Amino acid sequence: MNTQTIQCDALVVGGGIGGLTSALELADQGYQVAVVEREASIGGVMIALSKVFPTLDCASCITTPRMAAAAHHPNIEILTCTEVKSITRDGRLFAANLMKKPRYVDEKLCIGCRQCEYVCPVDVPHEFEGGLGARKAIYVPFATAIPQKAVLDAENCMLCGSCEKVCPSQAVDYFQRPEEIKVQAKSVVLATGFQLLPKDSKKEYSPPGSLNILSALQMERLLSPHGPYGRVIRPSDGKVPDSIAYVQCAGSRDKSLGIPYCSRVCCMYAIKQAMLLSGALPLADVTIYYMDIRAFGKGYEEFYENAKAMGIQFVKAKVARIAEDEEHNLNVRVELMEEDGRVEERAHDLVVLSLGMVPGCNPEEFVPVMRDDDGFVKCASPKTAPALTDQPGILVAGTAAGPKDIVDTIAKAGAAAMEAANYMRGLELDLSAVTEAVTGEEERAAERAAS
Amino acid sequence: MPEEVQTNDQPENREAKEPQIGVYICHCGGNISDVVDVQTVAEEVKKIPAVKVARTNMFMCSDPGQEMILEDLEKESLDGVVVASCSPKLHELTFRNALKRGNHNPYLYEHANIREQVSWAHHGDPAGATNKAIRLIAAAVAKAVRLEPLKPIRVEAFPHAVVIGGGVSGLTAARKLSKQGLGVTLIEKSPYLGGQTAQLNQVYPTEEKAEDLLRMLVEEVVDDSNIKIYTGAEVVAATGTIGDFVVRVRNVPGDTSAKGIGLIEKKVVFRPFQGCTVRSDRPCSPGDELEVRCGVVIIATGFKHYEPRSGEYSYGESPRVITLPDLIKLLSPDGPTGGRLEIQGHPVRDVALIHCVGSRQVDGIHEPQPDGRVNSYCSRVCCTATLQAANEIKDRFPHVNVYEFYRDIRAYGRGHEDYYEKASGKGVLFFRYTPDSPPLVEKTGPNASRPLKVRVRDTLTFGEDLEAPVDLVVLSVGMMPNDISDLVDVFKLPVGTDRFLQEVHPKLRPVEMAVNGLLLAGTSQGPRDITESCASAAAAASKAAIALGKGYVELEPFVAQVDPARCDGCGLCLNECSYEGALRLTDIEIEGKVERKALVNAPLCMGCGSCAAVCPHRAINVSGWTLDQFDSMVDAIAAQ
């Protein structure tokens, strides 16, 4: 196995908007940064969103510049398709073992022309599109991916050899092996983000064989101008939905799933999606079944008020069960929490689950930091220094320390960068203090010798 | 202040050969191409003689898009680039940076906005939109032909920061910066450090004592030799730009308790419900002033509580109607009753907590503030703070009945939901109201068991009218920004419709303001808790460290330039200039003759162009936006 060694000031784990922001802040301060991302592109969840609340900026428009800025920064090195095996303290430094998974495409040779994609005969559901669209077994992850390099999915590849033949730069390499990378860093920023709870976590909401119950992230893709279908239609039959329901707290504030906490962004993204749907499908009814609407951020309450004014229905209710019939129409059993508290069956064409946020990975598996009861990284001084973990020199940014929206992720990522810089500055001062002490000692020894 | 006037390099003679321009038209993933026929646009634009290449791409801002431009610059030896995409606010800088990366002058770039100004504005008229896109691009090409390479203006960055406001946010920002070896001056208007946090007892969700948190922060700041603290002081004037501001600080007039300007001795005393005070060893007389030179200014001036109107939920009419901050004091061992829950000398038996007082207000229902606007925003901390108080009452006084009147419970943060769960478990009763039928607080008759009652139409029980007899009503008042209109004037700070300070971009750039070198920390920007305040303060410190760390900052070269040959020293431009020190008249010697001419001080010029507009001789031009360039753009639009 090849082993490469990288020396840097800060190692950032996770290349979502949180990790990239920390990396850029540190790099702009003059520190050398390595960013490790396990996927084939940086960008995290944000690059897959349609538009963002409350500004309704298109997500790729505001994410790509930051991705590009990080990728081109002279002080930042980005490692994609790379996993962290371990991070341990090594004297005053951290030693990290990384594993670069084979892309089966030579990153240096690939020019991102996508010829391989056009000839590949294999169609597989596209993860980036929430499984709704298809991709090839060799593919550039998505239009705005960074790096723009193909990746071959060995599990689905038939080894037909077409891609290798067509590749104009001889980049396809079926024999690529995992590569070991060793990193020496002075500080570590954990920005490992979040995942949505799987759609089938709550069996009341996942009838077998259902096609028209979507996760909120799948809906983000449907709403993207360049999404899998190019418009919003039902996956089962391509019908344009007339009636769409949102089920809030589907796996948040729910002890039965072990997720007692609030996921903090679902109210807002549901409202956002509802507004976008009203724009895309002016005739459709959109209903949001909720417990409390938590529109707490700057400009969020006003956003919520706008949504109500647009005619989006907000119904305070608990959803007991969702059923899907043979025509794939949905029946949602709701217990109204207002009016007379009755239980109703309501018909909808499409249901979106506002699924809770759970940690993007378990960092305990590779780094000695503590997690809190909620599974996210524990903050050592949650009030006054929220980016500190229980380990000096290891900081936490973004949603790795609990659910957050983009702006809070970015603020926290800036804070993590500042703490990392403070820590590294402390190391330097310690070092010069040590040198001074040593020279002092030597001088005294010399004096003693002289007298 | 650097006196030297920086001019850009003499432009090379670009007229010699007709410049070759590359035009790049973005689909914006359909945002543009669903309306504008980008292929036709490219074909039409290609017909303009100066256009060497015209290409389209799904996302010009993506890496392949940028690489395409860089490749063409080399292969086609382009002299200028036009990208037609979204608003320049989003991506002008992206493309300039791409040019820079490829070792090309980033100012040989022009941006055409065909999304906000075309596809989004005319989505019902694809043909018209396509035509408009062509015209706008033609104009941009006309300008690009006349662009000259420019150099950014370099200003030495003075390695010192001024932080205004000594609450948790200001303290945090100051300390983080000092740890990077930068000097900091902390200016606090009140005699005390700690801000509103000093008014708290225990803080959610950790239940740490506010006093302990503050003492730790303040001690660190006070012991820090890089940080100078001035309490009882305020900023009265400021000049300069990023890298080199001069801030004038003065003793707060009339505040006798103020310690005055003076570097402070190291002893920290915490006084509950006031803050941390530190003895000044150098008292000075009111009106004393000093000047601080700094490279950046961080504004951390915090919030004040919404003050209910007299009669709002009987506030001011009954002494039994108090605010949440009052309740926090009442429950504290340092409070007026030593922590006993008593009102008017009697133990409280039933308490009503009313949420959203002064927050989430609705036009037409709530009375507006003096500026005519209601507080339509959510104050973010009150739900959890109220639940925390309800829990404390239930824990310490289990027999007291607690009723909460709410609209939505927004216990969003880590550990917040627990308070809600526990309150329900401990028997706190929740009633939900809508803004158009809020709870009514009324005095009861002489025979009633309790002096007050709260009536509400509870939406959770069939919209039934319910009544709760109580002896204490607590109003969960929202947050409003402190009145900093003086600072807003001094620094020309951008303010949002919610009256809080406004960041550059609400998603991506939360701690920067539109004025370069001014940064935001904590609740001066909007409601948030201590965790969030400290995170934003540290993030602001990081931005400050970036600005000051290199020793210099680079400013955009879009500043006014005077052509001395045309200037006759009439001074009309001076009257128009609103940036102190940016423009002056001076005598210069030209061929032995002394003549009066206008002179620009580039770092202070904001490039607004007012001077250029009034100059009768076209002697002033804003670099990158010259009159000739504008003329050519207008001609190009009209020519089509």
Ligand SMILES: Cc1cc2nc3c(=O)[nH]c(=O)nc-3n(C[C@H](O)[C@H](O)[C@H](O)COP(=O)(O)OP(=O)(O)OC[C@H]3O[C@@H](n4cnc5c(N)ncnc54)[C@H](O)[C@@H]3O)c2cc1C
């Ligand atoms: C449906 C939906 C809609 C949303 N809409 C909005 C919106 O409109 N506005 C808004 O403000 N917010 C919105 N959000 C929230 C927003 O997505 C998050 O705030 C943001 O993505 C968090 O960024 P992050 O960097 O912390 O995490 P992530 O985006 O999750 O990034 C983490 C990165 O780390 C990588 N990673 C994880 N573990 C490892 C490891 N061990 N080694 C290497 N790499 C690793 C991941 O692959 C990922 O790339 C929405 C969320 C959802 C689910």
Ligand SMILES: Cc1cc2nc3c(=O)[nH]c(=O)nc-3n(C[C@H](O)[C@H](O)[C@H](O)COP(=O)(O)OP(=O)(O)OC[C@H]3O[C@@H](n4cnc5c(N)ncnc54)[C@H](O)[C@@H]3O)c2cc1C
């Ligand atoms: C009822 C209530 C309960 C709360 N409970 C909690 C809790 O339990 N946990 C939690 O995390 N958060 C809580 N909060 C939120 C917390 O109080 C704030 O997040 C925090 O105080 C914000 O700190 P700050 O530094 O931004 O502002 P502030 O604390 O307001 O400090 C601003 C400082 O700036 C000074 N200043 C103002 N104008 C000027 C000027 N022109 N020049 C110089 N100085 C100036 C002020 O005097 C003040 O010292 C609560 C808030 C409320 C309203």
